[in-house]
Amino acid sequence: MNCDLEICNPVEPFLRSERMPHIWCPGCGIGTTVNCFARALVESGLDLDRVVVVSGIGCTGRVAGYMALDSFHTTHGRAIPFATGLKLANPELTVVVYSGDGDLFAIGGNHIIHAARRNIDLKVVCVNNLIYAMTGGQTAPTTPIGALTTTTPYGCFEPSFNLPALMDSAGASYVARWTAYHVRQLTRSMKEILTKKGFSFIEVLSPCPTLYQRKNKLGDGLDAMKLYKEKSKTRHGTSTLEVPLTSEGEIVVGKFVDRERPDYLDLMRGRLTEQLGERYVEMEHPVCQ
């Protein structure tokens, strides 16, 4: 079913409709973030043939398969280096990495900090549901202290990452956090990063009703959304060191970092032109005849 109505769901052109309904659970927030992403794409005015989505493994990793763009469902933790190769081979692509907290920050942790360090022009959307959902609800580097998961049956006792601070200190050019409740703000942030040069990162808190909510007796997805609404405080520009998520405390959201830095390609071209002058040759496109 594509658009056989006079009025179309604005999201429909971005979906592989033949694969609907998707696999995400009732009340899961991933689909909400995809809604925002689709709207941001429309508003950005980008040529959609040149927008590419790269995902890793996990529930959020399935986003790539549902979007009607050139999309790649890669290996666990390695969406970012794949996206790096893609971008360097064809700098005209707008490369979005859409993946989950475990994929990007546990197994993928090394890669994301280096990509931020290099300021590679990637737009990273991290859907943070505080857990490894696809594999049945194991603890993640973002799981709050005390939370019950299948691998922390007595409650998580590991400190969790402050993702915005990590990205900020690694060198990201744009760092924001929203929740799945903040649909308008998230759409706006996504639109901003789509046209911003450099490494951009948005953390989106999102409910995992089946595992995180249920195991911790926190209700369902809607209950999580209401909690986000109640506990969120928007503090644009605040220091990322001051925005860790705590079990009981407020959820600080907003745009924390938005700076201009030369991106990886600027730096590479700059250095090589300076050293080689006329002899420097850029990669041709298309490379493969």
Place this chain on the structure above:
Amino acid sequence: MRADPKGVLTGIHFLDGDHAACEGALAAGARFAAGYPITPSTEIVERFSARIPTVGGVFIQMEDELAASIAILGAVWGGAKAFTVTSGPGFSLMMEHIGFAAMTETPCVFMNVQRGGPSTGLPTLPAQADMMQARWGSHGDYAIIALCPNSPQECFDLAIRSFNLAEQYRVPVMLMMDECVGHMTEKVVIPPAGEIDIYPRRHTTKPPAEYKPYASDGDLVPEMVHAGEGYRFHITGLTHDERGYPSLTVGTQDRLVKRLSRKIAAAADRLACYEEDRVEDADVIVVSYGITSRVAQRAVEMAQNRGIKVGRCRLITVWPFPETRIRALAARARAFVVPELNLGQISLEVERSAAGRARTILVPHAGGGVHRPEDILDAILEATR
């Protein structure tokens, strides 16, 4: 098509195997490499990093081999020819992405300059103990192609062939060098670009509405597209159907995995490449590859000088293994002697292919050096008893 002259350093050179492999990649049209330093392979990317900015491409040293091995796949889907280089410990780290490349049918080249193992092993010394790993190292059923050079000239020539085969079969190709070949310096002749044959990327000519990423007929190899061309395609490492969409069923798995294997198995005879001498009426045939083949040649001469009817078969394509040829030789010879810098890997394939019609005598070497010709000669003598 012919090679792009920008990457071809035509002339007569004095290069080691690593440097020659780099020039081979450039001549083949490689314009992206991602690597991570590991002895004894590092020189390949060191040279590439110096050469590529004036040829027209990108080199990036990634943070580890996990990143390097998938960055090249991203670059391929972005439109480039790409490769990475490594040795034992890095090869182990790259296994998941070799499987991902095989599953997604991403044409690419992995160069392994083999060193002593296991684990950290002997970083600066040769071995040939990753040969089975090249074939079976990643999980699941899939097939790859592996080539073994025995000289710097062959490092150049077979690097080009690796890229050509990768494109022809849409498969990761392993260029299995060893530290000795990689670090020995010999004459390397690089011909003019017009004399170098390049197999082009099998890019579809179908419009987006008709194109299916994994539909194939004939030679079982699907046509490819690149990101950014308007095809709006999806690629996944999950078991997938012809549209490229995940399809986690027994039927899809059967069709897909069997095609990935058959794609290479059916071409095994065409892919077979070996160099033979006096096998027609040989009683004993020495089967070897890589640096060991040079010692084997000496041993065979010594045996021939003693009047023994011994021939040699040097494998250049090791995977898919040239079963048909070995089986044919097994019908005539009494025994195979297989020297290798490991405790018996390709010898298992020789024995399997011989199917009992000829003995297989392994001449193992745990690595760190090369055989003495006498070690191989002793085995030849043993084979004649």
Place this chain on the structure above:
Amino acid sequence: MAKGNVVINVERCKGCGFCVEFCPTKVLALSSAFNSRGYHPPHLVNLEKCSGCDLCGMYCPDFAIFGYKLAEAKPVPETEEAVHAG
């Protein structure tokens, strides 16, 4: 009268309730009917209050609903998949 209208794809809905909760004018409620998967999709209970803001569409994780402003729209034909109040 209503300034907007809402189109619901009943079969995609998983009854999460986001649209009902976050509609600013409480136009929607979960119906007692089931779709073929056993979920309760929303239905319009207060269409006159609909402004066509499409917050329901933005929140929906299943792409099963969207709203639009009537002033910009042409009439929407009835189909089997769409349920909407006239």
